Amino acid sequence: MGHHAKHYALVATAAVPALLVLAPVLGLVVLALQGDSTIWPHLATYVLPDALRQTALLLAGTAAVAAVAGVGTACLVTSFDFAGRRWLEWALLLPLALPTYIVAYSYMDVLHPIGPVQTAMRALLGIHDVRALVLPDIRSMFGCIMVMGFALYPYVYLSTRAALLMQSAEAIEAARGLGASGSVLLRRVMLPLASPAIGVGLGLVMMEALADIGASEFLGVRTLTVAVYVTWTTRGSVEGAAQIALTMLVLAFTLLAAERALARCRDQGGGAGERIPLRTALSGPAAALAALCCATPLLIGFVVPTLHLLVNAGIRVAEFGLPSQLASWIWNSASLATLATVATVSAGFVIAFCHRQVGGAATMVLVRVSALGYALPGTVLAVGLLGPMAWFDDAVAAALDALGRIATPSLSGSAAALVLAYLLRFLVIPVNTLESAYGRISPSIDDAARSMGAPDHALALRIHLPLLTPATAAAALLVLIECMKELPATLILRPLNVDTLATSVYAEASRGTYEDGAVAALTIALVGLVPVIVLVRGLQAHSGGKQRSGMSLARA
Amino acid sequence: MTFRPLLLARRATLTLPIAAFMLSPTLARPNEEVNLYTAREPGLIQPLLQSFTAKTGIKVNTVFMNAGLAERVAAEGARSPADVLMTADVGSLVDLDRKGLTQRLSSPVVDAGVPASLRDAGANWIPLSLRARVILVSKDRVPDVAMTYEQLADPKWKGRVCLRSGNHPYNTALFSAMIAKRGAAATETYLTALKQNLARKPAGGDREVARDILAGICDVGLSNSYYVGLMLSGAGGAEQKRWGEAVRVILPTFGDGAGTHVNLSGASVARHAPHAANAAKLIEFLLSPDAQKAYAEANFEFPVLANVPLNPTIANLGMLRVDTVRLSDVAAHRSEASMMVDRVGFDQ
DSSP states (O other), X not given: XXXXXXXXXXXXXXXXXXXXXXHHHHHHHHHHHHSOSTHHHHIIIIIHHHHHHHHHHHHHHHHHHHHHHHHHHHHHHHHEEOTTHHHHHHHTTGGGGSOHHHHHHHHHHHHXXXXXXHHHHHHHHTOOOTTSSOOOOSSSHHHHHXXXXXXXXXXXXXXXXXXXXXXXXXXXXXXHHTTOOHHHIIIIIIHHHHHHHHHHHHHHHHHHHHHOOHHHHHTTOOOHHHHHXXXXXXXXXXXXXXXXXXXXXXXHHHHHHHHHHHHHXXXXXOOSOOOOOOOEEOOHHHHHHHHHHHHHHHIIIIIXXXXXXXXXXXXXXXXXXXXXXXXXXXXXXXXXXXHHHHHHHHHHHHHHHHHHHTOHHXXXXXXXXXXXXXXXXHHHHHHHHHHHHHHHHHHHHHHHHHTTOSSOOOSTTSHHHHHHHHHHHHTHHHHHHHHHHHTTSOHHHHHHHHHTTOOHHHIIIIIIHHHTHHHHHHHHHHHHHHHHHOOHHHHHHOOTTOOOHHHXXXXXXXXXXXXXXXXXXHHHHHHHHHHHHHHHHHHHHHHTTTXXXXXXXXXX | OTHHHHHHHHHHHHHHHHHHHHTOTTSOOOSSEEEEEESSXXXXXXXXXXXXXXXHOOEEXXXXXXXXXXXXXXXXXXXXXXXXXXXXXXXXXXXXXHTTOEEOOOOHHHHHHSOGGGSOTTXXXXXXXXXXXXXXXXXXXXXXXXXXXXXXXXXXXXXXEEOSOTTSHHHHHHHHHHHHHHOHHHHHHHHHHHHHTBSSOSOSOSHHHHHHHHTTSOSEEEEEHHHXXXXXXXXXXXXXXHHHHTEEEEOXXXXXXXXXXXXXXXXXXXXXXXXXXXXXXXXXXXXXXXXXXXXXXHTTOEESSTTOOOOHHHHTTOOOOBOSSOHHHHHHTHHHHHHHHHHTTTTO
């Protein structure tokens, strides 16, 4: 009896954040219904076929680049020992700290015919006419795929590396005993075992690519998200934009469901083991080649754009000093991101714990729904959230009026609205990460705790949470960095007089003085660096030789 | 490890009062302030806002957003703290009006200072500055010093034209003006021919046109006038100065010779402005001669007041003769122009 009642309370608690994710969707539905369908014949004939084609190409290409870079580097750092490996192991995460559109802007500067690279090439070849040497333009599908693939591969790297580290020693040893070694072992045993994790990483990469607006638009790629944006801003039809966005959401959710179904089929169940990593020591040319292969994505995704930003920021700082509001930007970004991270990870933990305790279709729905926010472009999520927040404010105002109060608080235009938006957008990260990490905690632990009379909250806080520390930390890192970088929802929802690092970069970029923005952009990368280093160092110390690393972004 | 949950719990108790505090941005509303929602980057006009505060004692609170300004004000409804809504495109101003988010500002300052052709008949939005859609040509490779917008579609420019997305508001406004003048069929023919002339897919921003002309990717393109000033001023760095120096600026007209296509930045008093009087004061201040000079100079635009001195770089572009099509008519054809851009596959 009591047991059931407790579960109702638990499910009800977990349902709050999950159902909140539905608020922006509801807001979009209301907007969509206010419009008519006159725009659809035009869209279907002239916009959607090409937008679908370009979206599919971009997603496939970006996923392919991210898969090669992410899986390749993860295999190298987990299977081999070579000079620089320990350092590369965490440095490979660094591209996460840069907003994708900033990477696109940087490459535009660096690779333009009059940029440093082509200028140097012409100088080397003794060519004086800028038109004599024509290289492919970065403003193309290919360029956009490269930029996004190398900016986003860390999601794949993170999940694949964790999966490879956690594969059961028994399976690997059995394969070795059967004579498998080297590439055969990797290809036939380890990668198939890791495929659900690779799928999850790729899922995140494709969601990011799908939701992107800044980089795609700047590089001339017209995705479905660009079509939403044009319908909204140029044609002035937020209703039509909401209709397209909801159609996209159905599409994205179908893809997600398919991915999950596939992941379940592929799930080989080899989870619970802990492996003392047996890395093959490399030396000479092989070691150099491995280091080079790992360094390349890092170079493309982080070092080149960061150096470019450094040079620009240097010029700017030398001339004008640091922007006077820099400290307040950092404070706003860091405090909002920290609050949002605590809220998001806590909510994610409650949902994952609930799914663990209760299980079944009902809690699975909560897990799935929590992914919706990530499948929406940030700007669309923000617009969808505006309506429900106003309804909430209306209700509160009505209630307070009844009580005779004059001044009423307002969720719209408050910092709390931003924290809420971040929570809704990034909830999927801790939910998936923790759900996956739970798969590696034996249910017998729960039974033992309960037989000793431990109540639910003690089980969650005193037994599960310590065991889940690495996974929780990994999720917190990702959420923190995502919040710091988040631009579109922040722009639309933030309070008066509150600017963040991301909004100030955008403000500078939108007035065309990109160098001024370089300082703030670099600061995002620097502030993003701190948690990356803390986390990875912490994990290395925590796991010691054990490698019970929870740097997993979830198997679905 | 058991300290962790405790830490989390403590963190949560700390968060609650902070959250409660964060929820109350509208608790205190002193009269002497004005809230500005702007799709125009406010950094540019910050000194001007400061001098407004110095002069009137009214504090200006700003929030900059791009898309979503109208939606936010609409959702906030009667409780919206917004007093002044500022945007940099006539289509957005008309949108605000159409959605009932503005109120009429009857002001002798506006009536006396702003030419009627630039004003909204209902005075629901007030123009503050103008930007011309100009043609940039390569100084090295193009001798022309005068052109019409129509001539950009001349086959002699095949493979030589660079543009940003045809669906960007700056371009759709130009195409809308052409629809208003010459009709839909002629404009669609024009767009089809213009597309044939493109040297690359429409991408980037207006400054990329100058950059690509310097790089030899193209010889001619369209840009808003202020980008020329921004580039030449060195505000964007030495590199951008080189882009600006590579191009000659032509103030084009349409084929009828009436004048150059302009767009405007402007402001409205919000429908539910809690400080409507202060909002009117701010807009009137921005229309005073000194403020007009500073406002236009900050972003290398043309002031809307006559007899306000121009920034020298902008004055050097030549005498701006504003096209005679009413800007509200331009806004009316915007959606049609955007659909036309899709139909001819302009951006593909």
